[in-house]
Amino acid sequence: MIRLAIPSEGQGGLDGMRAGHFGHCDVFTCIDVEDGQIKEVSILANKEHVQGGCMVPVNLLAEAGVNALVVGGIGMRPLMGFRQVGIDVYHDGVRPEIRPVVDDFLAGKLPQITNDQVCGGGGN
């Protein structure tokens, strides 16, 4: 099973809006996928964002059993942290709505983010 997380604004949900910065998002919309079909959607509250606390959301999502994440942007340290705990990070830097991004993920159309797509001087 794939548990996909989408950083989300407000209360999240499939019809909600994505958050531009995963560390500052209100919640993560978590979508459980089996055999290419959505089995369940759940909402995971984010924790407080602290400067340098990149591993807080990494740890949160890993403990929640997430193994895939879609971001609009991410810094090098959290990207490497997600990879280290076995969470694949996908990229869509354009669309603000959750549902079409999930649809593309299910269709295998979303690319994994590459090192040269990371944000900031270090390559958030």
Next chain:
Amino acid sequence: MTIVFIAKDFSRFSVLVDRLKQEQDVELVPVATGAAGLEKLTNKPLDLVIVDEQLDDMSGIEFVKQFVNVNPLANTAILGSLPDGEFHEVTEGLGVLMQLPPQPGKQDAENLLAVLAKISGLLATPTPKANP
């Protein structure tokens, strides 16, 4: 909690190190080059790396840029004197806890310990159950 301090010379950091040692395991790693520091710290379990502003072969910021690739779970702090805005700009995405002044004092140690305690507390908080 293990804190590693990467620098060629620790004489400027005695106040900081003495204060940190009261609370944490502090290991001083005397290295001339960032490459040597990276080799020593790759995948090493540790909580915080403090790196000096300049090593022989690279700046502290360059060290952290490479360090996050080999040990992303460890927190970092860098000594330096960049204006806040510039520091934020050049370290964005690297998840650096803070910039410490070139000759850090006791209050800097207190600030660093406070941030570490905050992050440790967030990491230790049980993950809330996901709600449908």
